[in-house]
Amino acid sequence: MKVAIVGYGTIGKRVADAVSRQDDMTLVGIYKVTPDYEAVAAAQKGYRVFAPREKADAFKKIGVEVEGDLNDLASRADVIVDATPDGVGAQNKELYVKLGKNAIFQGGEEADVAEVSFNALGNYEKALGKRYIRVVSCNTTSITRVLSSLLLNGYKIRRARVFITRRGADPKEHKKGPINDVVPNPATVPSHHGPDVQTVLEGIDIVTLAVAVPVTIMHMHMAYIELDEAPSKDAVMEALATTPRILLFETKKGYSSLAQIIEWARDIGRPRGDVWEVSVLQDSVTVRGNELYLMYGVHQEAVVVPENIDAIRAMYRLADKWSSIEKTDKSLGIVTHGKKYNR
Amino acid sequence: MKVAIVGYGTIGKRVADAVSRQDDMTLVGIYKVTPDYEAVAAAQKGYRVFAPREKADAFKKIGVEVEGDLNDLASRADVIVDATPDGVGAQNKELYVKLGKNAIFQGGEEADVAEVSFNALGNYEKALGKRYIRVVSCNTTSITRVLSSLLLNGYKIRRARVFITRRGADPKEHKKGPINDVVPNPATVPSHHGPDVQTVLEGIDIVTLAVAVPVTIMHMHMAYIELDEAPSKDAVMEALATTPRILLFETKKGYSSLAQIIEWARDIGRPRGDVWEVSVLQDSVTVRGNELYLMYGVHQEAVVVPENIDAIRAMYRLADKWSSIEKTDKSLGIVTHGKKYNR
Numbered sequence: 247m248k249v250a251i252v253g254y255g256t257i258g259k260r261v262a263d264a265v266s267r268q269d270d271m272t273l274v275g276i277y278k279v280t281p282d283y284e285a286v287a288a289a290q291k292g293y294r295v296f297a298p299r300e301k302a303d304a305f306k307k308i309g310v311e312v313e314g315d316l317n318d319l320a321s322r323a324d325v326i327v328d329a330t331p332d333g334v335g336a337q338n339k340e341l342y343v344k345l346g347k348n349a350i351f352q353g354g355e356e357a358d359v360a361e362v363s364f365n366a367l368g369n370y371e372k373a374l375g376k377r378y379i380r381v382v383s384c385n386t387t388s389i390t391r392v393l394s395s396l397l398l399n400g401y402k403i404r405r406a407r408v409f410i411t412r413r414g415a416d417p418k419e420h421k422k423g424p425i426n427d428v429v430p431n432p433a434t435v436p437s438h439h440g441p442d443v444q445t446v447l448e449g450i451d452i453v454t455l456a457v458a459v460p461v462t463i464m465h466m467h468m469a470y471i472e473l474d475e476a477p478s479k480d481a482v483m484e485a486l487a488t489t490p491r492i493l494l495f496e497t498k499k500g501y502s503s504l505a506q507i508i509e510w511a512r513d514i515g516r517p518r519g520d521v522w523e524v525s526v527l528q529d530s531v532t533v534r535g536n537e538l539y540l541m542y543g544v545h546q547e548a549v550v551v552p553e554n555i556d557a558i559r560a561m562y563r564l565a566d567k568w569s570s571i572e573k574t575d576k577s578l579g580i581v582t583h584g585k586k587y588n589r
Numbered sequence: 590m591k592v593a594i595v596g597y598g599t600i601g602k603r604v605a606d607a608v609s610r611q612d613d614m615t616l617v618g619i620y621k622v623t624p625d626y627e628a629v630a631a632a633q634k635g636y637r638v639f640a641p642r643e644k645a646d647a648f649k650k651i652g653v654e655v656e657g658d659l660n661d662l663a664s665r666a667d668v669i670v671d672a673t674p675d676g677v678g679a680q681n682k683e684l685y686v687k688l689g690k691n692a693i694f695q696g697g698e699e700a701d702v703a704e705v706s707f708n709a710l711g712n713y714e715k716a717l718g719k720r721y722i723r724v725v726s727c728n729t730t731s732i733t734r735v736l737s738s739l740l741l742n743g744y745k746i747r748r749a750r751v752f753i754t755r756r757g758a759d760p761k762e763h764k765k766g767p768i769n770d771v772v773p774n775p776a777t778v779p780s781h782h783g784p785d786v787q788t789v790l791e792g793i794d795i796v797t798l799a800v801a802v803p804v805t806i807m808h809m810h811m812a813y814i815e816l817d818e819a820p821s822k823d824a825v826m827e828a829l830a831t832t833p834r835i836l837l838f839e840t841k842k843g844y845s846s847l848a849q850i851i852e853w854a855r856d857i858g859r860p861r862g863d864v865w866e867v868s869v870l871q872d873s874v875t876v877r878g879n880e881l882y883l884m885y886g887v888h889q890e891a892v893v894v895p896e897n898i899d900a901i902r903a904m905y906r907l908a909d910k911w912s913s914i915e916k917t918d919k920s921l922g923i924v925t926h927g928k929k930y931n932r
Contacts, residue, residue, distance in 0.1 A: 409752035411771050411800055411812045428754050428802065428886075429807035429846040435875035435882040455811045455873075455882065457754055459802040466771035468752045468798045470813070503772040530798075532778035539778040540799065543771075545814065 247271045247562055250296075250323035252316065252338060253330030254278040254288060255417050256547050261327050261554045262293060263517060267577040268555060270564055275313060275321045275505045281305040290508055294319075296300060302512035320345050325561060327554055328352065335359060339378070350557050353442065353550070354384025361446035366488065366556040366574075368396035370567035373560035382387065385410055385465055386442040388524045388544040389454070392469065393447055396538075399481075402474035403450060404536070405430040410439065410456035411466040424460055431458040464525070465544040472537055479533040487541075488527055490571050490582050493523040494531075504543045511545075520548035522580050529551060552578060591616045593639075593666035595659065595681060596673030597621040598632060599724045599759055599890050600695060603669050604897045605636060611898060613907055618656060624648040637662075648753055663688050668904060670866045670897055671695070678702060679689060682721070690901070693900050696726025696785070706788035709899040709917075710737035710833065714912035716903035724896045727754060728808055729785040731887040735812065736790055738832035739881075742824075745817035746793060747879070753782065753799035755810040756889055767803055774801040781909040807868070808887040814884070815880055822876040829883075832926050833914050834895060836866040837874075840899055844870065847886045849852040854888075863891035865923050895921060 247270065251262045253277045265273045275294035278285050281304040289295050289310045289334050296319035297305050302312040313319075320326055320341060325348040332354030339359060342349045351359045362382035364373045368390045373379050382390065389408055396403060412431055415422035423429075431437065440454040443560040495501035501510070504525075512519040522545070530541035552574045561569040575582070590613065599617045618637035621628050624647040632638050632653045639662035640648050645655040656662075663669055663684060668691040675697030680850045682702060685692045703723035711733045716722050725733065732751055733878050739746060755774055758765035766772075774780065783797040785812045786915045824880040829835050838844035844853070847868070855862040865888070873884035895917045902913040918925070 268841055355730055407750070407813050409798075411754050411802060424846065424848070424929060427848040428756075428804055428807065430809075430870055433840055433845065433870045433872040433884065435873060435877075453813075453877065453880075453882070455752075455884065456810065457809055457884070459754060459804060461771055461802060463769055463771055464771065466773075466800055468748050468800065470752075470796075497776055501769065502776065503770050504769070505770040527773055527776045529776040530773060530778060533700055534796065536779075537796075539796070541773055541776065541798065541800070563902050583686075 247558060247564070248274045248322065248324045249558060250274050250277065250319045250326045252277040252319070252326050252328045253334070255285060255329065257550060258329035259284060259288065260287070260518070260520065260548060260551045261329060264551050264555050264578060271558060275319045277316050277319050281308050281310065284366070285310045299445050316341065317345070320347055322399045323347060325349065325558055327558070330545065346365055348377045348561055350554055350561070351378070351380045352379060354388055357442070357445045361373060363442070363542050364553065364557050364560070365390040365394070365446045366389050366567065366571050367398070368446040368555050370556065370560055370570065373557060374563055376561055379557045381550050381557050382442055382446060384544050384546040384549040385412070385439045385467070386446070387553055388467065388542065389439060389443050389551050390454070391471055391472070391489065391491055391524050392540070393450065394444070395485050395492055396471070396473070397447070398489070399485035401477060404472040404474055405451040407470045408439070408452065409468045410437065410454060411468070412456055412458045413461045413463060413465050414458045415462055416547060418461045424458060426460060428457040431456045463508050464521070465546055467542050467544060469542070470537065471541050474536065476536045477533055478536060479531065482533060482538060483531060486531070488582065490575055491580060492526060493581070494526045494528040497527070497529040507543055508545070516579070518547070519544035520551070522548045522552050522578060524549065552580065590901060590907070591617045591665065591667045592901060593617050593620065593669045594618040594670050595662070595671045596677070597627060599673065600893060601670070601863070602627060602631065603863065603894045604672060605631070605893060607894050607898050607921060611789070614662070614901060619657035620659050620662050624651050624653065628653045630681060652654045659684065660688070663690055668692065668901055669910060671739070680770045691720045691904055693897055693904070694723045696723070696724060696729055698723055700785070700788045703713050706785070707896065707900050707903070708733040708737070708789045708908065709896050709914050710734050711789040713899065713903055716900060717906055719904055722900045722904055724893050724900055725785055725789060727784045727887050727889040727892040728755070728810070729789070730893050730896055731810065731885065732782060732786050732875070733789050733833055734832065734867050735883070735885065736786070736793065738791070738828050738835055739814070739816070741832070744820060745819055747815040748794040750813045751782070751795070751797045752811045753780065753797060754811070755799055755801040756804045756806060756808050757801045758805055760805045767801060769803060772801040774799045780881035806851050807864070809847060809891055810885050810887060812883050812885070813880065817879065819875055819879045820881060822874065825876060825881060826874060829874070831925065833918055834866045834923060835869060837869045837871040840870070840872040851888070852887055859922070861890070863894070864888035865895050865921060867892070895923065
């Protein structure tokens with residue numbers, strides 16, 4: 247499959263790298279509007295760079311040869327991964343439809359931009375053969391993984407209440423806040439994440455609240471999940487530990503906050519220090535009757551990257567759910583504790 | 590009543606000022622271990638300063654005359670408000686007992702330091718005539734106020750789950766963190782706040798989780814409260830609005846985060862910009878069946894100050910619950926929406 251990346255920011259550049267690592271996909275190029283250091287890095291990696299015609303000179307001035315515009319890039323691809331800022335994807339869709347191209351959109355778009363909102367663990371099968379797929383946002387992806395881990399292991403979820411302490415900005419975003427504030431995001435209940443999870447896991451009773459804080463590295467979720475029956479803590483741990491894209495971090499090994507999780511990813515040589523996995527603080531996993539509590543970190547820049555790859559496979563029926571998940575994870579270096587995927 | 594303040598830090602200096610505003614109490618002096626700018630400010634206010642004998646010269650060098658040591662100060666008082674760092678109060682208690690003095694401790698001490706853990710709305714009557722009272726911490730005080738507001742208005746609380754995004758340090762604490770991190774505080778469930786609320790509101794089903802963030806101005810709570818019956822949102826609003834020491838802040842007036850609440854307090858001339866009230870973001874108050882959700886800010890430096898005053902009144906039976914609350918609030922300038930206290 248020939249894949250084009252439109253929008254080469256936080257998500258786009260990571261998906262481009264991930265596509266390059268797949269043996270059943272080819273990256274045909276990336277489209278970028280701003281001539282800057284990220285464009286230079288893309289060109290240095292050997293990616294074909296596309297940009298608006300009127301910007302071609304500006305790109306050239308920073309040493310980047312532009313191979314064409316959005317239309318040119320989209321025409322060369324089978325599928326476009328659109329990782330443009332919120333709302334732009336919906337505008338771009340018009341072109342993709344006109345050219346008869348399939349497209350993957352990101353969680354910043356409204357759900358109706360696509361035929362299905364997607365999470366690999368949650369509803370891979372629903373995306374089979376679809377032409378327009380929306381990969382839900384990092385927070386929604388992470389909640390969906392945790393809930394899917396429980397559902398796939400036979401637990402019945404009575405209700406999930408998730409309280410999100412969001413990072414205020416990504417590391418590169420020097421103009422965003424907050425500084426020294428906790429900002430309801432939004433002040434109203436629920437935040438969009440709950441309803442968004444329901445676009446993947448239909449009918450689940452979930453309410454989410456969110457605040458933004460002066461942090462750039464990761465989101466933190468505090469989750470309260472009521473099950474139909476009292477679970478055993480060991481069984482829940484086993485479920486989480488054997489679910490792809492969920493990792494458990496033990497306090498006794500020195501993981502006492504999000505910072506050490508990111509440091510681990512940097513130490514083991516992950517590209518950009520990315521943590522693709524939902525990062526559960528193991529000590530937080532607590533069972534109290536039929537209530538389950540846990541805290542986990544969400545690396546907002548990285549979590550949805552494997553989902554974008556799986557979405558492409560589902561779109562073209564290149565693999566079944568577990569094969570795609572395993573293939574993607576192997577290609578990126580995602581590890582799962584203990585067991586292989588064998589559900 | 591002659592009141593001594595031992596420990597003149599964040600809480601101690603505020604309680605000293607509050608005591609000075611009461612017509613049924615006299616501040617006999619403050620005890621401080623470190624000769625610094627806060628000691629100078631205390632002396633400039635006319636407060637009698639006490640310090641360890643061996644530090645008297647150091648205090649003199651910064652222009653502060655020391656009137657005696659801890660023993661001297663405690664001997665002159667009827668009651669000591671001990672606002673020393675966690676654990677020091679329990680050590681000091683030995684002296685207070687030896688001198689036959691009553692004492693108020695803060696929430697940093699273990700509950701067994703006192704005969705009762707105290708919140709004015711929650712259990713004023715239980716403190717009547719007690720010689721050793723512990724005023725619970727800012728977070729516990731605030732949760733207790735919110736739950737008490739519901740209980741006093743006839744609601745039955747099935748369970749309360751409160752998720753706390755804590756400020757990492759006070760404004761003056763330049764050595765504390767975190768910077769750019771969300772730190773489980775603790776990673777285990779529950780945080781101490783839940784059990785601490787139960788020392789005031791016995792038998793209540795409460796679980797709390799907490800994380801610390803790079804913020805100095807206020808804590809933020811996201812609360813999920815399940816009631817026995819579905820409440821009307823208007824009635825809950827009315828309950829909160831007419832409860833002392835709870836304020837509602839409307840988004841449409843520009844209160845969209847904690848920062849604007851602190852700015853309001855500074856603008857209206859509050860000493861040090863203090864917000865003694867639990868600060869509810871009105872738009873967050875949400876009813877969903879028998880579930881109530883709300884977000885509120887907790888000014889960690891100020892919230893417990895009125896409670897310290899009421900604790901002294903309860904100790905000496907100087908006033909009944911509602912009279913003391915009203916008297917304290919009037920003296921400080923605490924406003925309550927709409928109604929007077931008339932329960």
